[in-house]
Amino acid sequence: MVYTYYFSFLPYNLIWKLAKLFRPKKQYLLHVEDCFDYFIFCNIRPHLAPLDIVVSSKAIIPKLKPMLDHSAKIYLYPFCFPDGVIMFRNAAWKYPVKSIIKIGLEHGAYNFKRFPKAYYYNLFNSYLMTSSHDVARLQALGAKPVKAIGYPKSDTLFNDSYPPELLSELRNTLKLDNHKATILFSSTWDGSGMSAVHKWYDKLQSLVPEYNILVTLHPRMSNFYRNHLANLPGIHYIDAMDIYPYLLISDVCIGDTNSLIAEFCIVNRPIITFSIDATKRTMDDVIELIKSVSIRIDTFSQLRSAITEALNTSTQTAPARTKVITKLISPLDGHAGFRAAQEIINLLPELKP
Structure with a gap:
């Protein structure tokens, strides 16, 4: 259990509610822990409307900016209070508001290690996996919002x-x-x-x-x-x-x-x-x-x-x-980025291009 989730729950919820009052429209962010997260996202990005980014460290920003293909505002975590967040990490606890829609994706092509507890996956509204085999493994542990879409990074091998x-x-x-x-x-x-x-x-x-x-x-x-x-x-x-x-x-x-x-x-x-x-x-x-x-x-x-x-x-x-x-990895057909985008749009329809 990540106790930070509970220590930050009340103050973050309060600030999130205040920010929402003064925000004219919904805000969706891509959470980036390192530049490789954005590199994987590059094959999903063409199928979505532009969205802003939140980084875990200022040190990432100089390396990240040359990778961007659109003008994006970059926030520094935890000074961001979105309505929805997409991430390539199992870190939904960083956004301790139940109303925030959280979408996770696997960071690597396959998980060759023991999975985190199902509790952490169940903090997400949806967690997109690289294979139905991984989905079955997680469901056996009690994880619910998991679905196989393939591995978006691999799409470039097919185009x-x-x-x-x-x-x-x-x-x-x-x-x-x-x-x-x-x-x-x-x-x-x-x-x-x-x-x-x-x-x-x-x-x-x-x-x-x-x-x-x-x-x-x-x-x-x-x-x-x-x-x-x-x-x-x-x-x-x-x-x-x-x-x-x-x-x-x-x-x-x-x-x-x-x-x-x-x-x-x-x-x-x-x-x-x-x-x-x-x-x-x-x-x-x-x-x-x-x-x-x-x-x-x-x-x-x-x-x-x-x-x-x-x-x-x-x-x-x-x-x-x-x-x-x-x-x-399944399906493996060069269309994982498109499938990931469709799942994201199902939960965050404003991101439809």
């Missing part, structure tokens, strides 16, 4: 956003060696207790003579790992928000329990995953799912043989990735 000439140009820009396989390393947030970045960050450079190496990290990864990997000679550290072009030029993708595993499956690349110790957030069925689509290793010393196996069996393992993606 010719990454033509061959763009990918060729990216390879040239990175100066990739055409005689080497390209290996993409990734990891979830080290603070989650479910990351394996510690197993490879200090050994990665040893692979440079044999492979093109790309690295992407969770946005909240600690600066220790981020700074180390970003400054390694011969390593291409990815700081671009759009990871798809890099997935598409990769031959093998490596992860742990990160939600990018689902996106590795979308682009159907061979996967290797590092095992992790069980924590309160790990789930046996999710670990088994990861094992079903990846070559599982425990240590860095096993990696070279795993890469060779992944490259040699790519065609044979492709059907397993295709099969599991229907569980991880």
Whole structure:
């Protein structure tokens, strides 16, 4: 239970009611915790009327403004009192007024970790999930306002956003060696207790003579790992928000329990995953799912043989990735952003363009 909800309930309700008296029309806001939230929203945005934004920190604003395709007023939380809010976080408690319409969406392509309690989902009027499998998992916990719409971020994979000439140009820009396989390393947030970045960050450079190496990290990864990997000679550290072009030029993708595993499956690349110790957030069925689509290793010393196996069996393992993606993201058809917008408009009809 988030006690902030109850501590702020009375003062926030009072100010919200006063603000509503002096506001000439209803106000709907997009709640942004980091710029990646808005990046996911970009495939929903064309199907909605413009709306203003609330950020959790002033530090986000300089990075966010260049991403906006319309003039938007930016508020700083908690100095905002909307009639409705859209967010990519399970944080409805930040708006402790029952009359505020709250719409949530999943932040990643799939939840490879234990879900928060159903109580937090039930604070929303609607929570949009990336798959019917996730919906069933949550409903079994007692969550009610959940519905599958797919993953809006993945829509760009279906609209010719990454033509061959763009990918060729990216390879040239990175100066990739055409005689080497390209290996993409990734990891979830080290603070989650479910990351394996510690197993490879200090050994990665040893692979440079044999492979093109790309690295992407969770946005909240600690600066220790981020700074180390970003400054390694011969390593291409990815700081671009759009990871798809890099997935598409990769031959093998490596992860742990990160939600990018689902996106590795979308682009159907061979996967290797590092095992992790069980924590309160790990789930046996999710670990088994990861094992079903990846070559599982425990240590860095096993990696070279795993890469060779992944490259040699790519065609044979492709059907397993295709099969599991229907569980991880559904529907997967390039129209998730439109479906999300329609669900939003159902609750906030003023946002119909």
